[in-house]
Amino acid sequence: MTQAQAQLGASAEDWRKDFPILDQSVSGHALVYLDSAASAQQPQSVIDAVARYHQEDHANVHRGVHTLSHRATEAYEGARDKIRGFINASSRTEIVLTSGTTESINLVAQSFCRPRVGPGDKVLITHLEHHANIVPWQLVCEQTGAELVVAPIDDDGQLELEALRALLTDDVFILAMGHVSNALGTVNPVKEIIAEARQRDIPVLIDGAQGVPHMPIDVQDLDCDFYAFSGHKMFGPTGTGVLYARESLLDAMPPYQGGGDMILEVSFDGTIYNELPYKFEAGTPNISGVIGVGAAVDYLQSIGMERVAASEQVLHDYMVESLSEIDGMRLIGTAGNKTSVQSFLLDDIHSHDLGTILDHQGVAIRTGHHCAMPVMTRFGISGTARASVALYNNLDDVDRLVEALRKAQQIFA
Amino acid sequence: MTQAQAQLGASAEDWRKDFPILDQSVSGHALVYLDSAASAQQPQSVIDAVARYHQEDHANVHRGVHTLSHRATEAYEGARDKIRGFINASSRTEIVLTSGTTESINLVAQSFCRPRVGPGDKVLITHLEHHANIVPWQLVCEQTGAELVVAPIDDDGQLELEALRALLTDDVFILAMGHVSNALGTVNPVKEIIAEARQRDIPVLIDGAQGVPHMPIDVQDLDCDFYAFSGHKMFGPTGTGVLYARESLLDAMPPYQGGGDMILEVSFDGTIYNELPYKFEAGTPNISGVIGVGAAVDYLQSIGMERVAASEQVLHDYMVESLSEIDGMRLIGTAGNKTSVQSFLLDDIHSHDLGTILDHQGVAIRTGHHCAMPVMTRFGISGTARASVALYNNLDDVDRLVEALRKAQQIFA
Amino acid sequence: MNQQSDDLRELYRELILDHARSPRHFGRLEHATHQAAGINPLCGDKLRLYLQVDADNRIEDTSFEGTGCAISVASASLLTDTIIGQPVDKAEAYFESITKRLTHGEPAELDQNLEKLRALDGVREFPSRVKCATLAWHALHSALNQQEEPATTE
Amino acid sequence: MNQQSDDLRELYRELILDHARSPRHFGRLEHATHQAAGINPLCGDKLRLYLQVDADNRIEDTSFEGTGCAISVASASLLTDTIIGQPVDKAEAYFESITKRLTHGEPAELDQNLEKLRALDGVREFPSRVKCATLAWHALHSALNQQEEPATTE
Numbered sequence A, B: 001m002t003q004a005q006a007q008l009g010a011s012a013e014d015w016r017k018d019f020p021i022l023d024q025s026v027s028g029h030a031l032v033y034l035d036s037a038a039s040a041q042q043p044q045s046v047i048d049a050v051a052r053y054h055q056e057d058h059a060n061v062h063r064g065v066h067t068l069s070h071r072a073t074e075a076y077e078g079a080r081d082k083i084r085g086f087i088n089a090s091s092r093t094e095i096v097l098t099s100g101t102t103e104s105i106n107l108v109a110q111s112f113c114r115p116r117v118g119p120g121d122k123v124l125i126t127h128l129e130h131h132a133n134i135v136p137w138q139l140v141c142e143q144t145g146a147e148l149v150v151a152p153i154d155d156d157g158q159l160e161l162e163a164l165r166a167l168l169t170d171d172v173f174i175l176a177m178g179h180v181s182n183a184l185g186t187v188n189p190v191k192e193i194i195a196e197a198r199q200r201d202i203p204v205l206i207d208g209a210q211g212v213p214h215m216p217i218d219v220q221d222l223d224c225d226f227y228a229f230s231g232h233k234m235f236g237p238t239g240t241g242v243l244y245a246r247e248s249l250l251d252a253m254p255p256y257q258g259g260g261d262m263i264l265e266v267s268f269d270g271t272i273y274n275e276l277p278y279k280f281e282a283g284t285p286n287i288s289g290v291i292g293v294g295a296a297v298d299y300l301q302s303i304g305m306e307r308v309a310a311s312e313q314v315l316h317d318y319m320v321e322s323l324s325e326i327d328g329m330r331l332i333g334t335a336g337n338k339t340s341v342q343s344f345l346l347d348d349i350h351s352h353d354l355g356t357i358l359d360h361q362g363v364a365i366r367t368g369h370h371c372a373m374p375v376m377t378r379f380g381i382s383g384t385a386r387a388s389v390a391l392y393n394n395l396d397d398v399d400r401l402v403e404a405l406r407k408a409q410q411i412f413a
Numbered sequence C, D: 001m002n003q004q005s006d007d008l009r010e011l012y013r014e015l016i017l018d019h020a021r022s023p024r025h026f027g028r029l030e031h032a033t034h035q036a037a038g039i040n041p042l043c044g045d046k047l048r049l050y051l052q053v054d055a056d057n058r059i060e061d062t063s064f065e066g067t068g069c070a071i072s073v074a075s076a077s078l079l080t081d082t083i084i085g086q087p088v089d090k091a092e093a094y095f096e097s098i099t100k101r102l103t104h105g106e107p108a109e110l111d112q113n114l115e116k117l118r119a120l121d122g123v124r125e126f127p128s129r130v131k132c133a134t135l136a137w138h139a140l141h142s143a144l145n146q147q148e149e150p151a152t153t154e
């Protein structure tokens, strides 16, 4: 513990102070927030950026000649540039702003796949996926007759790489897989897998909802075709998301939604779509939300994602170790490479009951299937308790978690 | 003027103080914001509700057993209840929360129409529509072979009701029309038209983006099947929208997007969708944005939409009268029943130049095609200057507009 | 803190824990005349309730199966104990008074037969758990109203 | 306030207003060898630029048509005046220096031939109008690079 403390350093304590919501008590105890995998909290700088925008600069973007509209457009498009830099996309035209990971993936399923797949084609996903990376593909398979194929995982919650490789056949139209499992914390070796898929000319979508908040992301280095993530998991506002996509693919795709801003010219005889990325951004966007994501990028870059990753790894490892020491603990998800998340079961206490008892001690965890029912089915369980750390957590949070779990054991003794 | 002032009363001045952004100068002049039809400003209470939420209550909604998640869910679902009350829907299951009017309409085009129309079917819209109520239908017609039919308007910018009636034939699958034209301000007699369509069993979608902010809306009284609107035009945050839809129609529609929260059970063999309205709300919603819309509803209800409508009518009429007095003024949009918006051309000055010159005097108007290119084509012009009022404007704003236009005439003299 | 602990003890009373650990009438009922599933959207837990109703509209036998938290399992177990041998309309009335009591906190008079169900009152301090306690009762309501297959939720 | 007015006068100089009112080389060019459209996404205005390039790669004739604000029309009109009779590579170089000058405010030395275009410098105080001033130049660039039909924008 002292060693972990030393490794973690004082920085996490400093970062914690940036998040006003953490400074409160719940059920009479200081809040311990271990549910960042569901949604992360916002630093004051993000909250302020959004409020300031509405107090000083708001107007609709893109089409206005007046000062507020110009300021709003600069702020909105400036945020896009920040996001581009954050994931090292080669061009801002490759940054499509959406309402979340879910919409980003649906966009690819509907605009990239739906017009081009049919019976005989396969969509390959894995058994680790979040529903957001399952259901859109089920829908498009239903609509087109394509087949959904699922790569298996092992008892530690790791992809079976040999099996995955064997499934990368010529009839696979797209491989869609998560970067980090939200249910188990498994970090997939996406770079290697992408390289293998590219050799077979199979495009790859990475669901990066749980990747972006926890590690440096470089989409050019990954060499993926699509990378989807959400603002609210990376300390920005809800209702925001990003789809990174190769320009050549976006160019060839029909628009997803129709409306203002995604067109250059509308007449009843036909419509000319706008250039990238606007072709995929119909209607008034979530202007303040995107500005908030830009502020979140600024915040993360001021710390540096390498430091975030290193600090979280210390926390994660300490959490795994501390949980393991509890009698009756069953860890679900024991991959060699994991980040942020630990799922578990304690004795035969239902996770829902655990959640309530922990909440009554001020400790917020998530319980249930975590929108990853197939993972639960794989382990023959209906759900887990899940604790997830982010940059603002500290070792004390983990100690409080353990203490609260022991109390639950007393109640159910 | 004194008469108008008397009619307007002191209330508009009070309301104005609630909007912090209006208290600033632009180009060295006190800001006159006449661009609310593009996006309205937010009262402090909305800005505060959003910031407070993030400072005190944020967590992901629906699936959490801990206190913050419960508070977030209550606030989010509470906002849905407020919205239901605001438009008098009969049930909260009929209130689908979206990212904007644009998404609401795309949802209907894709989930209601696409699976059911084909060659021989018609989608009927009008010549007054915003691109958001044109392009989604063009896309679905392309996808299915259905035909897009357009009801004409007259030289005042009014629907030609006889012609519209004649177009309500048996092969029309849906009629989609605006409540209020964003380009011309025309208020359509939607209630009568809906009644006629219902007689012929034709479902009706109303694009209410410009209706909701300016008048009391009662969807049961209107008896429409779908009513779409945006949060940011009714003094709430961007990235929020609503689709009101009859429960029986929603029940019969397949989901629009796939992901978390819209399912009850996911397995690779098949997926059971969630109940209404959640079946149509995939992924983490714009929680804080929706809470902001709830706060906007509170704000509007504290004033009363009848008072808002009455006050704005005085302003609108004063604006029309004042503009008419300028030599070289050509009003575009002269319907008998209008609200909020006036489009115009001045001499042969291009609207874009007008916009710049006005902005340099602190007056913010919108210029161009207003995402309603077919309206522009109908009048044989490429765009207009458009001034739009909202509840926070006053007579002085109109005077400043007129003064600024005279200055533009001097420059182009 | 003590108040807090008391609330927890109130929620997880001995009777509740006992029913959760050893649920009564657990399993599938072979000759069921009515059945319905209940899914708790909060946790995804699912249980299925079986009823065997005789010619006199009396619930001759009942059982349930599925997984769930202590609260939902105990509630289902208590439910089976309570309705067995009762006429159908009485069971329906029980559904009404229990859901009202737990959801709206109405301290409505309880039928003597329902006295035991006071053990569930602890959930009223835990709004996010009320759905767990009422899940089986909603399944009962669906089953009695023959809303068979489609998974019901609240 | 005076500063403000001066900025406006600077933007709408006499020369600009003159070209906007009476654009030079306006209309369709019958024997065009190159052409391209430019759409300003801000206002939806569209103009089309025509070029007639001779065997020696010299711009023999040029014209434009379409609608636009004073700035974009004046800029197009000035463009035609400037490039007519010039070799193609010179015109391309003009595109480079004008867009750089207006977009990045680079006070790069101007070819003597471009002196007149200083009249456009006023837009630099109006960032939302820079696209108007450069629209025709982008169309020139597209036309010279044979990026024919698809409507170009910036």
Ligand SMILES: Cc1ncc(COP(=O)(O)O)c(C=O)c1O
Residues within 6 Å of the ligand: A260, A283, A284, A285, B037, B038, B099, B100, B101, B102, B103, B130, B132, B133, B178, B180, B181, B182, B207, B208, B209, B210, B230, B232, B371
């Ligand atoms: C009449 C009308 N319909 C639809 C829209 C589109 O709304 P949004 O951009 O918020 O989706 C607008 C606003 O731009 C509008 O005025």
Ligand SMILES: Cc1ncc(COP(=O)(O)O)c(C=O)c1O
Residues within 6 Å of the ligand: A037, A038, A099, A100, A101, A102, A103, A130, A132, A133, A178, A180, A181, A182, A207, A209, A210, A230, A232, A371, B260, B283, B284, B285
């Ligand atoms: C791995 C993963 N993918 C997708 C999602 C969906 O993200 P959102 O709900 O923000 O659209 C989540 C978050 O819930 C996730 O953890």
